[in-house]
Amino acid sequence: MAIANRKAECLEMEARGQQQLERLQSSLNRANRSVPFYRNRFQEQGFDPAQVESLADLERIPFMERYHLGDNYPYGLFAVPLRDIVRIHSAPGSGLKPTVSGYTKQDLISWRELVSRSLVASGVTATDVLQIVLDPGLANWGRDYKDGAETLEASVIPLTVLPPEKQLMILCDYKTSVLITSSMAALELSQLLFEANLNPNVLALKTLILVGESVDTSIRKQLTDQLHVRTWIHYGLSEVPGPALAFECEYLQGLHISEDHFLPEIVDTSSGQVVPEGEVGELILTTLTTRAFPLIRFRTGDRARFLTDPCLCGRTLRRLEWLPQRTDGMVVVRGVKLDYRHVVLLLERKLGFLPDQKRLLVVRRELEDFLEIWLCVDDQLFSDEIKVMERLIGDLREELTQELKVPVLIRLKEKGSFVSPT
Amino acid sequence: MAIANRKAECLEMEARGQQQLERLQSSLNRANRSVPFYRNRFQEQGFDPAQVESLADLERIPFMERYHLGDNYPYGLFAVPLRDIVRIHSAPGSGLKPTVSGYTKQDLISWRELVSRSLVASGVTATDVLQIVLDPGLANWGRDYKDGAETLEASVIPLTVLPPEKQLMILCDYKTSVLITSSMAALELSQLLFEANLNPNVLALKTLILVGESVDTSIRKQLTDQLHVRTWIHYGLSEVPGPALAFECEYLQGLHISEDHFLPEIVDTSSGQVVPEGEVGELILTTLTTRAFPLIRFRTGDRARFLTDPCLCGRTLRRLEWLPQRTDGMVVVRGVKLDYRHVVLLLERKLGFLPDQKRLLVVRRELEDFLEIWLCVDDQLFSDEIKVMERLIGDLREELTQELKVPVLIRLKEKGSFVSPT
Numbered sequence: 001m002a003i004a005n006r007k008a009e010c011l012e013m014e015a016r017g018q019q020q021l022e023r024l025q026s027s028l029n030r031a032n033r034s035v036p037f038y039r040n041r042f043q044e045q046g047f048d049p050a051q052v053e054s055l056a057d058l059e060r061i062p063f064m065e066r067y068h069l070g071d072n073y074p075y076g077l078f079a080v081p082l083r084d085i086v087r088i089h090s091a092p093g094s095g096l097k098p099t100v101s102g103y104t105k106q107d108l109i110s111w112r113e114l115v116s117r118s119l120v121a122s123g124v125t126a127t128d129v130l131q132i133v134l135d136p137g138l139a140n141w142g143r144d145y146k147d148g149a150e151t152l153e154a155s156v157i158p159l160t161v162l163p164p165e166k167q168l169m170i171l172c173d174y175k176t177s178v179l180i181t182s183s184m185a186a187l188e189l190s191q192l193l194f195e196a197n198l199n200p201n202v203l204a205l206k207t208l209i210l211v212g213e214s215v216d217t218s219i220r221k222q223l224t225d226q227l228h229v230r231t232w233i234h235y236g237l238s239e240v241p242g243p244a245l246a247f248e249c250e251y252l253q254g255l256h257i258s259e260d261h262f263l264p265e266i267v268d269t270s271s272g273q274v275v276p277e278g279e280v281g282e283l284i285l286t287t288l289t290t291r292a293f294p295l296i297r298f299r300t301g302d303r304a305r306f307l308t309d310p311c312l313c314g315r316t317l318r319r320l321e322w323l324p325q326r327t328d329g330m331v332v333v334r335g336v337k338l339d340y341r342h343v344v345l346l347l348e349r350k351l352g353f354l355p356d357q358k359r360l361l362v363v364r365r366e367l368e369d370f371l372e373i374w375l376c377v378d379d380q381l382f383s384d385e386i387k388v389m390e391r392l393i394g395d396l397r398e399e400l401t402q403e404l405k406v407p408v409l410i411r412l413k414e415k416g417s418f419v420s421p422t
Numbered sequence: 423m424a425i426a427n428r429k430a431e432c433l434e435m436e437a438r439g440q441q442q443l444e445r446l447q448s449s450l451n452r453a454n455r456s457v458p459f460y461r462n463r464f465q466e467q468g469f470d471p472a473q474v475e476s477l478a479d480l481e482r483i484p485f486m487e488r489y490h491l492g493d494n495y496p497y498g499l500f501a502v503p504l505r506d507i508v509r510i511h512s513a514p515g516s517g518l519k520p521t522v523s524g525y526t527k528q529d530l531i532s533w534r535e536l537v538s539r540s541l542v543a544s545g546v547t548a549t550d551v552l553q554i555v556l557d558p559g560l561a562n563w564g565r566d567y568k569d570g571a572e573t574l575e576a577s578v579i580p581l582t583v584l585p586p587e588k589q590l591m592i593l594c595d596y597k598t599s600v601l602i603t604s605s606m607a608a609l610e611l612s613q614l615l616f617e618a619n620l621n622p623n624v625l626a627l628k629t630l631i632l633v634g635e636s637v638d639t640s641i642r643k644q645l646t647d648q649l650h651v652r653t654w655i656h657y658g659l660s661e662v663p664g665p666a667l668a669f670e671c672e673y674l675q676g677l678h679i680s681e682d683h684f685l686p687e688i689v690d691t692s693s694g695q696v697v698p699e700g701e702v703g704e705l706i707l708t709t710l711t712t713r714a715f716p717l718i719r720f721r722t723g724d725r726a727r728f729l730t731d732p733c734l735c736g737r738t739l740r741r742l743e744w745l746p747q748r749t750d751g752m753v754v755v756r757g758v759k760l761d762y763r764h765v766v767l768l769l770e771r772k773l774g775f776l777p778d779q780k781r782l783l784v785v786r787r788e789l790e791d792f793l794e795i796w797l798c799v800d801d802q803l804f805s806d807e808i809k810v811m812e813r814l815i816g817d818l819r820e821e822l823t824q825e826l827k828v829p830v831l832i833r834l835k836e837k838g839s840f841v842s843p844t
Contacts (some may be wrong), residue, residue, distance in 0.1 A: 014511075058460075073595070074595050074596050082549075082551065082577055082597075083548060083549045084575070085577040086572050086575050086578060086580050087568075087572065087575055087577070087580070088551070088578065088596065089580075090579070090581045090592070092584065095683070097593070100596070102577070105572075105575060107573070124503060127504075127505045129504065131573075136582070136583045139580075139582050140580075142564075143568075143580060146509075150508050150509065150527075150530075153508050154508065154525060155504055155505075155507040155508060155509070155510055155524070156508060156509050156510065157510045157513075158509070158561075160512065160558070160561050161558045161561070161827065163824050163825070166825075170512070173495070173496050174496050174497075174510065175504075195553060205810060207539075212616060298781070309767070379557075398640075399585075402584075402585050403585070403588075405583065
């Protein structure tokens with residue numbers, strides 16, 4: 001199968017190390033010079049970017065947490081003046097302020113290349129018709145995939161907000177050969193296909209690219225069998241900078257990380273120490289080339305481990321196994337990552353107070369995944385009038401669905417009926 | 423004020439005529455060769471594209487109606503093989519099938535130029551922060567404006583589905599200087615701004631670009647005064663090919679048509695004859711450069727007249743006055759054009775039968791425009807159980823809102839309470 005950028009993806013190991021070190025030095029210098037947030041942290045730590053001599057020096061820098069992105073809202077983490085920024089993305093953060101990321105013209109060019117590289121690894125070519133079906137919470141990824149696929153000169157049906165029945169109609173009538181979606185949305189389409197008594201062989205679909213969450217082997221097998229397709233998993237960050245940071249090749253043995261642009265580390269979540277190669281921990285990412293929005297040791301919250309043996313595909317990009325369950329308690333609904341703290345803050349703002357007991361669950365109802373929020377009915381939430389209660393719940397549900405851009409359900413529980421208030 | 427492409431926009435009149443004739447000949451030949459729909463129509467009419475010697479020869483070709491687009495669903499009107507298509511757009515048509523349009527790589531490049539040209543005419547530069555706020559029904563235009571603005575190296579906040587309060591927050595916090603939206607969405611944001619007791623002077627907003635419908639002078643004045651901005655109107659087709667077919671320059675005396683890419687005619691709606699220069703009629707458009715999806719004499723349904731005197735800006739592109747009310751009874755809700763026949767077909771499909779009496783209205787409720795559908799309560803629609811009725815209406819409302827991508831209200835009227843069943 002083709003490799004989009006053989007020089008970059010198959011670089012010899014020693015050269016890779018040298019490339020990463022040079023780019024790291026340059027990134028750290030730039031962050032130190034242009035972003036007060038990083039400068040202050042480096043100074044507090046007594047860390048001098050000019051003294052960096054090996055990739056291991058990175059370990060002396062404290063982690064960047066998701067809430068730092070909100071703290072520096074809107075443009076505090078940009079490393080270039082606003083006039084050099086050509087794209088501004090927003091994503092939900094951990095607080096009430098969104099996460100804002102920026103791209104220079106060159107950043108967008110790099111990003112297009114990264115996405116198209118991962119598409120080539122999934123076998124996409126100029127003759128494909130590629131359909132993007134993602135929840136509105138992944139709109140930024142939709143744009144990136146459109147750009148990447150257009151670079152390959154595939155025919156792109158861009159992301160549009162449409163009911164699943166309409167997406168299925170497009171899948172059939174437009175002769176889609178590549179579908180990019182979340183595993184949950186793919187299962188939903190597959191189910192609709194069977195309900196409509198359509199044989200998957202009438203579809204032109206050959207390739208299914210799954211994004212947004214790590215996919216269970218059984219679900220993957222189910223999709224492969226039901227839709228008669230090959231499936232590929234791509235990895236990205238919900239917040240920043242986008243999709244296709246890592247991707248599977250045709251050997252499907254873990255995800256190749258785009259190490260020319262990102263430096264990955266796996267650390268022990270509690271100690272923060274780098275774990276021995278091959279052990280499971282939290283994935284930490286540092287950007288090596290981004291000009292507008294450098295991230296230094298960003299905690300992804302994703303659990304992963306490195307796979308160390310060389311890959312038969314010829315790429316020297318290290319692979320990782322992406323494991324289900326997160327290290328930070330975030331929940332994933334239809335590929336969209338939701339921060340527990342963010343949901344709680346929204347609840348507080350909408351209700352005007354913070355319910356004592358609450359719990360978040362991901363549930364499936366009628367083919368669709370929902371974020372289900374359980375609230376304890378106590379004096380504050382209680383109303384004698386069933387109509388008033390219904391309206392409150394209805395409004396809350398609608399507002400949270402709009403804010404979080406995933407479908408939300410609210411369930412009221414009597415006091416004492418659930419024990420752990422997490 | 424700057425002119426993006428002086429050579430194209432200020433071409434001397436005789437050279438313009440020659441350019442248009444050559445491009446028209448080439449377009450007609452290509453359509454005749456590659457699209458059976460056009461070939462058949464030309465043959466029926468005894469029209470030979472090879473014999474075209476002047477722009478007036480175009481008048482011998484019958485009009486293309488909106489329903490022709492649906493009839494040729496999905497790819498019947500493409501003039502190039504699918505492998506040369508890099509973008510596929512869908513828009514609601516007049517029937518149940520969407521309108522599908524395609525773009526080659528070169529088409530997208532032309533389109534970016536057209537959009538950026540119209541942005542330059544509105545004073546947009548590389549130092550601007552540009553926010554796109556459009557309803558999901560205008561998602562394709564959102565993409566085009568993003569591309570065009572990125573070409574100018576402005577900082578673009580792309581279209582995202584967000585509640586108006588969030589859009590206002592972005593408008594304030596991100597220091598937006600250019601806002602692209604519909605006049606109704608602009609009024610809504612302006613109202614929210616005042617409700618939040620914010621002085622428009624705290625905003626960085628300087629430029630408001632209004633799209634989707636012709637704008638009443640009083641509404642324009644209201645927006646200009648309330649937001650302390652200059653306003654500009656851009657014209658486009660909802661279905662195909664996109665926004666910025668025509669645009670205002672700084673003299674605000676009508677909209678300059680991008681005549682190097684589109685040939686406009688104004689005809690009498692009933693006779694179909696071209697009206698004398700300067701008289702009001704329906705705007706007919708023929709594409710001159712599009713490779714993937716040529717339109718020959720497409721009836722826009724928009725009412726307009728040519729303004730004939732030269733413009734002080736120096737552009738030789740002819741100007742048109744874009745008049746409110748359409749020739750085809752379509753309604754415009756928040757910039758999104760809706761075909762009466764399409765709505766009626768959807769109603770029939772959802773209800774399983776066609777209500778005898780129905781009427782569509784555009785209404786404002788709580789700052790937002792809705793499509794209000796009045797249905798006559800007769801034996802078929804009547805239910806003794808109020809709960810059953812409520813659920814039916816709720817479902818219908820939700821489904822139509824999803825399908826039409828504008829907010830819908832359903833109102834039931836007693837038989838005899840409205841007379842005209844249109």
